[in-house]
Amino acid sequence: xxxRENRRTDPAEGAVAIEYRxxxxxxxxxxxxxxxxGMRIEARGDTVVVTGTAPTTECRETIERVVREELxxxxxxxxxxxxxxxxxxxxxxxx
Amino acid sequence: MIRIAAVGDIHMGPDSRGVLRPAFETLHECADLLLLAxxxxxxxxxxxxxxxxxxxxxxxVPVIAVLGNHDHQDERPEEVTAVLREAGVTVLEGEGTxxxxxxxxxxxxxxxxxxxxxxxxxxxxxxxxxxxxxxxxSRHCAEGLRTSLEELRDQGCAVRVALTHFSPVPDTLxxxxxxxxxxxxxxxxxxxxDTAGADLFVHGHAHAGTERGLTSGGVRVRNVxxxxxRRAFAVYHLEPGADRRRNADALAEASR
Numbered sequence: 001x002x003x004r005e006n007r008r009t010d011p012a013e014g015a016v017a018i019e020y021r022x023x024x025x026x027x028x029x030x031x032x033x034x035x036x037x038g039m040r041i042e043a044r045g046d047t048v049v050v051t052g053t054a055p056t057t058e059c060r061e062t063i064e065r066v067v068r069e070e071l072x073x074x075x076x077x078x079x080x081x082x083x084x085x086x087x088x089x090x091x092x093x094x095x
Numbered sequence: 096m097i098r099i100a101a102v103g104d105i106h107m108g109p110d111s112r113g114v115l116r117p118a119f120e121t122l123h124e125c126a127d128l129l130l131l132a133x134x135x136x137x138x139x140x141x142x143x144x145x146x147x148x149x150x151x152x153x154x155x156v157p158v159i160a161v162l163g164n165h166d167h168q169d170e171r172p173e174e175v176t177a178v179l180r181e182a183g184v185t186v187l188e189g190e191g192t193x194x195x196x197x198x199x200x201x202x203x204x205x206x207x208x209x210x211x212x213x214x215x216x217x218x219x220x221x222x223x224x225x226x227x228x229x230x231x232x233s234r235h236c237a238e239g240l241r242t243s244l245e246e247l248r249d250q251g252c253a254v255r256v257a258l259t260h261f262s263p264v265p266d267t268l269x270x271x272x273x274x275x276x277x278x279x280x281x282x283x284x285x286x287x288x289d290t291a292g293a294d295l296f297v298h299g300h301a302h303a304g305t306e307r308g309l310t311s312g313g314v315r316v317r318n319v320x321x322x323x324x325r326r327a328f329a330v331y332h333l334e335p336g337a338d339r340r341r342n343a344d345a346l347a348e349a350s351r
Contacts, residue, residue, distance in 0.1 A: 038104075083322060092330070
Protein backbone atom coordinates (compact mmCIF):
# COMPACT_ATOMS: atom_id res chain seq x y z
CA UNK A 1 0.00 0.00 0.00
CA UNK A 2 1.39 3.41 -0.96
CA UNK A 3 1.43 6.45 1.31
CA ARG A 4 -1.31 7.97 -0.85
CA GLU A 5 -3.60 4.95 -0.34
CA ASN A 6 -2.78 5.00 3.38
CA ARG A 7 -3.93 8.61 3.63
CA ARG A 8 -7.22 7.79 1.92
CA THR A 9 -8.04 5.03 4.42
CA ASP A 10 -7.70 7.41 7.36
CA PRO A 11 -11.32 8.37 8.29
CA ALA A 12 -10.47 12.00 9.06
CA GLU A 13 -8.46 12.43 5.87
CA GLY A 14 -11.24 10.72 3.87
CA ALA A 15 -13.81 13.26 5.06
CA VAL A 16 -11.59 16.10 3.91
CA ALA A 17 -11.07 14.44 0.55
CA ILE A 18 -14.85 14.21 -0.05
CA GLU A 19 -15.23 17.90 0.81
CA TYR A 20 -12.64 18.86 -1.81
CA ARG A 21 -14.10 16.47 -4.36
CA UNK A 22 -17.50 18.14 -3.90
CA UNK A 23 -15.80 21.47 -4.55
CA UNK A 24 -14.18 20.12 -7.70
CA UNK A 25 -17.51 18.64 -8.84
CA UNK A 26 -19.21 22.01 -8.40
CA UNK A 27 -16.50 23.70 -10.49
CA UNK A 28 -16.77 21.05 -13.20
CA UNK A 29 -20.57 21.35 -13.43
CA UNK A 30 -20.21 25.10 -14.00
CA UNK A 31 -17.57 24.65 -16.68
CA UNK A 32 -19.08 21.64 -18.51
CA UNK A 33 -21.37 22.22 -21.49
CA UNK A 34 -24.41 22.67 -19.23
CA UNK A 35 -23.01 25.53 -17.05
CA UNK A 36 -24.91 24.20 -14.05
CA UNK A 37 -24.79 26.29 -10.87
CA GLY A 38 -28.07 25.28 -9.25
CA MET A 39 -27.29 21.84 -7.84
CA ARG A 40 -27.07 21.33 -4.10
CA ILE A 41 -24.25 18.88 -3.36
CA GLU A 42 -23.89 17.77 0.24
CA ALA A 43 -22.01 15.08 2.13
CA ARG A 44 -24.23 13.08 4.46
CA GLY A 45 -22.06 10.63 6.33
CA ASP A 46 -20.04 8.82 3.68
CA THR A 47 -22.69 9.45 1.00
CA VAL A 48 -22.97 12.51 -1.28
CA VAL A 49 -26.47 13.77 -2.09
CA VAL A 50 -27.12 15.86 -5.23
CA THR A 51 -30.46 17.68 -5.52
CA GLY A 52 -31.85 20.43 -7.72
CA THR A 53 -33.74 21.27 -10.90
CA ALA A 54 -32.29 20.77 -14.38
CA PRO A 55 -33.64 22.64 -17.44
CA THR A 56 -34.04 19.48 -19.56
CA THR A 57 -33.78 15.69 -19.38
CA GLU A 58 -30.52 15.90 -21.36
CA CYS A 59 -29.07 18.31 -18.79
CA ARG A 60 -30.07 15.98 -15.97
CA GLU A 61 -28.31 13.07 -17.69
CA THR A 62 -25.18 15.18 -18.16
CA ILE A 63 -25.19 16.22 -14.49
CA GLU A 64 -25.59 12.63 -13.36
CA ARG A 65 -22.75 11.51 -15.65
CA VAL A 66 -20.39 14.21 -14.39
CA VAL A 67 -21.31 13.41 -10.78
CA ARG A 68 -20.54 9.72 -11.34
CA GLU A 69 -17.21 10.53 -13.00
CA GLU A 70 -16.08 13.11 -10.48
CA LEU A 71 -17.16 11.13 -7.39
CA UNK A 72 -16.11 7.68 -8.61
CA UNK A 73 -15.89 5.32 -5.63
CA UNK A 74 -18.12 7.49 -3.43
CA UNK A 75 -21.73 6.41 -2.72
CA UNK A 76 -23.97 9.02 -4.40
CA UNK A 77 -27.73 9.66 -4.23
CA UNK A 78 -29.31 12.03 -6.77
CA UNK A 79 -32.77 13.61 -6.76
CA UNK A 80 -32.78 15.98 -9.75
CA UNK A 81 -36.12 17.08 -11.19
CA UNK A 82 -36.62 18.54 -14.67
CA UNK A 83 -38.13 22.06 -14.85
CA UNK A 84 -41.89 22.06 -15.40
CA UNK A 85 -42.75 23.91 -18.63
CA UNK A 86 -46.54 23.68 -18.45
CA UNK A 87 -48.69 26.82 -18.44
CA UNK A 88 -49.92 27.87 -14.98
CA UNK A 89 -53.47 27.00 -13.95
CA UNK A 90 -53.81 29.94 -11.55
CA UNK A 91 -52.71 33.50 -10.95
CA UNK A 92 -52.01 35.59 -7.84
CA UNK A 93 -54.08 38.69 -6.98
CA UNK A 94 -51.74 41.41 -5.69
CA UNK A 95 -54.24 44.27 -5.46
CA MET B 96 -56.54 45.00 -13.79
CA ILE B 97 -53.07 44.42 -15.23
CA ARG B 98 -51.94 40.81 -15.73
CA ILE B 99 -48.18 40.28 -15.58
CA ALA B 100 -46.60 36.98 -16.60
CA ALA B 101 -43.02 36.37 -15.52
CA VAL B 102 -40.33 33.71 -15.51
CA GLY B 103 -36.56 33.66 -15.06
CA ASP B 104 -33.73 31.15 -15.24
CA ILE B 105 -35.06 29.23 -18.22
CA HIS B 106 -31.42 28.40 -19.14
CA MET B 107 -32.13 27.51 -22.76
CA GLY B 108 -29.79 25.61 -25.03
CA PRO B 109 -30.14 23.65 -28.26
CA ASP B 110 -31.83 20.73 -26.45
CA SER B 111 -34.58 22.94 -25.01
CA ARG B 112 -35.77 24.41 -28.31
CA GLY B 113 -39.59 24.51 -28.34
CA VAL B 114 -40.02 23.42 -24.71
CA LEU B 115 -41.67 26.63 -23.51
CA ARG B 116 -43.38 27.70 -26.74
CA PRO B 117 -46.67 25.78 -26.20
CA ALA B 118 -47.17 27.46 -22.81
CA PHE B 119 -46.11 30.90 -24.14
CA GLU B 120 -48.72 30.61 -26.89
CA THR B 121 -51.43 30.63 -24.18
CA LEU B 122 -50.22 34.01 -22.85
CA HIS B 123 -52.87 36.05 -24.66
CA GLU B 124 -55.52 34.27 -22.56
CA CYS B 125 -54.01 35.11 -19.18
CA ALA B 126 -51.49 37.99 -19.40
CA ASP B 127 -50.90 41.47 -20.82
CA LEU B 128 -47.10 41.24 -20.90
CA LEU B 129 -44.32 38.71 -20.29
CA LEU B 130 -41.27 39.52 -18.17
CA LEU B 131 -38.07 37.46 -18.47
CA ALA B 132 -35.92 37.77 -15.32
CA UNK B 133 -32.50 36.83 -16.72
CA UNK B 134 -30.44 33.64 -17.12
CA UNK B 135 -32.26 33.01 -20.35
CA UNK B 136 -29.25 31.07 -21.69
CA UNK B 137 -26.61 28.78 -20.18
CA UNK B 138 -23.37 30.36 -21.47
CA UNK B 139 -24.58 33.63 -22.98
CA UNK B 140 -23.75 32.69 -26.57
CA UNK B 141 -25.62 34.21 -29.53
CA UNK B 142 -26.57 30.65 -30.57
CA UNK B 143 -28.32 30.03 -27.25
CA UNK B 144 -29.89 33.50 -27.44
CA UNK B 145 -31.38 32.50 -30.81
CA UNK B 146 -33.14 29.57 -29.12
CA UNK B 147 -34.66 32.02 -26.63
CA UNK B 148 -35.52 34.49 -29.41
CA UNK B 149 -37.34 31.79 -31.40
CA UNK B 150 -39.21 30.75 -28.26
CA UNK B 151 -40.72 34.24 -27.78
CA UNK B 152 -40.80 35.65 -31.34
CA UNK B 153 -44.22 36.79 -32.51
CA UNK B 154 -45.99 36.23 -29.18
CA UNK B 155 -49.28 38.10 -28.79
CA VAL B 156 -48.02 40.06 -25.72
CA PRO B 157 -45.02 42.39 -25.32
CA VAL B 158 -41.91 40.61 -23.99
CA ILE B 159 -39.54 42.53 -21.69
CA ALA B 160 -36.28 41.04 -20.43
CA VAL B 161 -33.16 41.63 -18.38
CA LEU B 162 -30.04 39.52 -18.71
CA GLY B 163 -28.61 37.36 -15.92
CA ASN B 164 -25.09 36.28 -14.99
CA HIS B 165 -25.26 33.23 -17.29
CA ASP B 166 -26.10 35.55 -20.20
CA HIS B 167 -22.76 37.29 -19.50
CA GLN B 168 -20.63 34.11 -19.31
CA ASP B 169 -19.40 34.30 -22.92
CA GLU B 170 -18.70 38.05 -22.42
CA ARG B 171 -20.93 38.95 -25.37
CA PRO B 172 -23.99 40.47 -23.63
CA GLU B 173 -24.37 43.03 -26.43
CA GLU B 174 -24.72 40.23 -29.01
CA VAL B 175 -27.20 38.34 -26.80
CA THR B 176 -29.18 41.57 -26.40
CA ALA B 177 -29.12 42.20 -30.17
CA VAL B 178 -30.41 38.70 -30.98
CA LEU B 179 -33.28 39.13 -28.50
CA ARG B 180 -34.12 42.61 -29.79
CA GLU B 181 -34.27 41.32 -33.37
CA ALA B 182 -37.04 38.98 -32.18
CA GLY B 183 -38.97 41.92 -30.73
CA VAL B 184 -37.89 41.55 -27.09
CA THR B 185 -37.33 44.78 -25.12
CA VAL B 186 -34.08 44.21 -23.22
CA LEU B 187 -33.52 46.56 -20.28
CA GLU B 188 -30.34 47.50 -18.42
CA GLY B 189 -30.66 50.57 -16.22
CA GLU B 190 -33.65 51.81 -18.18
CA GLY B 191 -37.43 51.59 -18.36
CA THR B 192 -40.12 50.96 -20.93
CA UNK B 193 -43.83 51.75 -21.03
CA UNK B 194 -46.50 49.34 -22.28
CA UNK B 195 -50.04 50.52 -23.01
CA UNK B 196 -52.52 47.98 -21.62
CA UNK B 197 -56.03 49.03 -22.70
CA UNK B 198 -55.22 52.70 -22.03
CA UNK B 199 -53.28 52.10 -18.79
CA UNK B 200 -49.58 52.98 -18.86
CA UNK B 201 -47.58 50.11 -17.35
CA UNK B 202 -43.91 50.89 -16.71
CA UNK B 203 -41.21 48.28 -16.34
CA UNK B 204 -37.76 49.28 -15.03
CA UNK B 205 -35.03 46.71 -15.49
CA UNK B 206 -31.47 45.91 -14.57
CA UNK B 207 -29.52 42.69 -14.13
CA UNK B 208 -28.61 43.83 -10.62
CA UNK B 209 -25.77 42.19 -8.75
CA UNK B 210 -24.70 40.72 -5.42
CA UNK B 211 -23.02 42.15 -2.34
CA UNK B 212 -25.37 40.99 0.38
CA UNK B 213 -28.03 42.43 2.60
CA UNK B 214 -28.16 45.29 5.08
CA UNK B 215 -25.75 44.84 7.97
CA UNK B 216 -24.11 41.86 6.25
CA UNK B 217 -23.00 43.48 3.02
CA UNK B 218 -19.72 44.00 1.26
CA UNK B 219 -18.29 47.53 0.96
CA UNK B 220 -16.39 49.51 -1.63
CA UNK B 221 -13.18 48.99 0.33
CA UNK B 222 -9.83 47.32 -0.03
CA UNK B 223 -8.70 45.57 -3.17
CA UNK B 224 -9.63 46.99 -6.57
CA UNK B 225 -11.68 43.89 -7.47
CA UNK B 226 -13.74 44.26 -4.28
CA UNK B 227 -14.41 47.93 -5.02
CA UNK B 228 -15.34 47.03 -8.61
CA UNK B 229 -17.71 44.32 -7.35
CA UNK B 230 -19.61 46.64 -5.03
CA UNK B 231 -19.55 49.56 -7.49
CA UNK B 232 -21.18 47.36 -10.12
CA SER B 233 -23.93 46.46 -7.65
CA ARG B 234 -24.44 50.12 -6.72
CA HIS B 235 -24.45 51.17 -10.39
CA CYS B 236 -27.18 48.61 -11.20
CA ALA B 237 -29.29 49.75 -8.24
CA GLU B 238 -28.94 53.41 -9.21
CA GLY B 239 -30.07 52.57 -12.73
CA LEU B 240 -33.14 50.87 -11.30
CA ARG B 241 -34.00 53.84 -9.06
CA THR B 242 -33.63 56.48 -11.77
CA SER B 243 -35.62 54.48 -14.31
CA LEU B 244 -38.46 53.90 -11.82
CA GLU B 245 -38.49 57.66 -11.09
CA GLU B 246 -38.63 58.42 -14.80
CA LEU B 247 -41.57 56.02 -15.19
CA ARG B 248 -43.34 57.78 -12.30
CA ASP B 249 -42.75 61.17 -13.97
CA GLN B 250 -44.17 59.75 -17.20
CA GLY B 251 -47.42 59.03 -15.33
CA CYS B 252 -47.32 55.23 -15.29
CA ALA B 253 -50.29 53.85 -13.31
CA VAL B 254 -48.42 50.61 -12.60
CA ARG B 255 -44.67 50.25 -12.17
CA VAL B 256 -42.76 46.98 -12.00
CA ALA B 257 -39.08 46.48 -11.16
CA LEU B 258 -37.44 43.61 -13.07
CA THR B 259 -34.02 42.21 -12.13
CA HIS B 260 -32.11 38.97 -12.09
CA PHE B 261 -30.48 39.30 -8.65
CA SER B 262 -32.64 39.52 -5.53
CA PRO B 263 -33.42 42.68 -3.54
CA VAL B 264 -34.34 40.87 -0.31
CA PRO B 265 -33.27 37.76 1.62
CA ASP B 266 -36.94 36.68 1.98
CA THR B 267 -37.03 35.02 -1.44
CA LEU B 268 -33.68 33.29 -0.85
CA UNK B 269 -35.05 31.09 1.95
CA UNK B 270 -33.95 27.57 1.06
CA UNK B 271 -30.58 28.66 -0.33
CA UNK B 272 -27.44 28.15 1.81
CA UNK B 273 -26.89 31.27 3.96
CA UNK B 274 -23.23 31.30 2.96
CA UNK B 275 -24.05 32.24 -0.66
CA UNK B 276 -26.57 35.04 0.04
CA UNK B 277 -24.01 37.77 -0.88
CA UNK B 278 -23.79 36.19 -4.35
CA UNK B 279 -27.55 36.12 -4.76
CA UNK B 280 -28.56 39.72 -4.26
CA UNK B 281 -28.11 43.13 -2.73
CA UNK B 282 -30.11 45.33 -0.37
CA UNK B 283 -29.21 48.23 -2.68
CA UNK B 284 -31.88 46.99 -5.11
CA UNK B 285 -34.51 47.05 -2.34
CA UNK B 286 -33.41 50.51 -1.22
CA UNK B 287 -33.70 51.74 -4.81
CA UNK B 288 -37.23 50.45 -5.23
CA ASP B 289 -38.32 51.69 -1.79
CA THR B 290 -36.97 55.15 -2.66
CA ALA B 291 -38.60 55.38 -6.09
CA GLY B 292 -41.72 53.26 -5.40
CA ALA B 293 -43.16 50.35 -7.37
CA ASP B 294 -46.12 47.98 -7.36
CA LEU B 295 -44.15 44.77 -7.79
CA PHE B 296 -40.53 43.56 -7.84
CA VAL B 297 -39.78 40.51 -9.98
CA HIS B 298 -36.45 38.68 -9.91
CA GLY B 299 -34.87 35.27 -10.51
CA HIS B 300 -31.41 33.76 -9.83
CA ALA B 301 -32.21 31.86 -6.60
CA HIS B 302 -33.22 28.40 -7.84
CA ALA B 303 -33.60 26.96 -4.33
CA GLY B 304 -35.32 30.04 -2.88
CA THR B 305 -39.01 30.79 -2.36
CA GLU B 306 -41.49 32.79 -4.43
CA ARG B 307 -42.74 35.47 -2.06
CA GLY B 308 -41.07 38.34 -0.23
CA LEU B 309 -41.49 41.99 0.75
CA THR B 310 -39.15 44.98 0.91
CA SER B 311 -38.99 47.11 4.07
CA GLY B 312 -41.00 49.73 2.20
CA GLY B 313 -43.80 47.26 1.43
CA VAL B 314 -43.10 46.42 -2.21
CA ARG B 315 -44.12 42.86 -3.00
CA VAL B 316 -41.20 40.75 -4.28
CA ARG B 317 -41.63 37.60 -6.35
CA ASN B 318 -38.81 35.17 -7.21
CA VAL B 319 -39.87 33.76 -10.58
CA UNK B 320 -36.89 31.45 -11.17
CA UNK B 321 -38.45 28.55 -13.06
CA UNK B 322 -37.27 25.94 -10.52
CA UNK B 323 -39.11 27.98 -7.84
CA UNK B 324 -42.43 28.63 -9.60
CA ARG B 325 -42.38 25.10 -11.09
CA ARG B 326 -44.25 26.07 -14.25
CA ALA B 327 -43.59 27.90 -17.53
CA PHE B 328 -44.40 31.29 -15.98
CA ALA B 329 -46.26 32.85 -13.06
CA VAL B 330 -49.08 35.39 -13.45
CA TYR B 331 -49.67 38.31 -11.09
CA HIS B 332 -52.71 40.60 -11.15
CA LEU B 333 -52.23 44.25 -10.21
CA GLU B 334 -54.74 47.08 -9.82
CA PRO B 335 -53.55 50.45 -11.19
CA GLY B 336 -52.85 53.01 -8.44
CA ALA B 337 -52.45 50.41 -5.66
CA ASP B 338 -48.89 51.65 -4.96
CA ARG B 339 -50.14 55.22 -4.34
CA ARG B 340 -52.99 53.97 -2.13
CA ARG B 341 -50.56 51.88 -0.04
CA ASN B 342 -48.26 54.87 0.39
CA ALA B 343 -51.20 57.06 1.46
CA ASP B 344 -52.30 54.40 3.97
CA ALA B 345 -48.76 54.14 5.34
CA LEU B 346 -48.52 57.93 5.74
CA ALA B 347 -51.90 58.03 7.50
CA GLU B 348 -50.79 55.25 9.82
CA ALA B 349 -47.49 57.00 10.58
CA SER B 350 -49.21 60.31 11.37
CA ARG B 351 -51.59 58.79 13.97
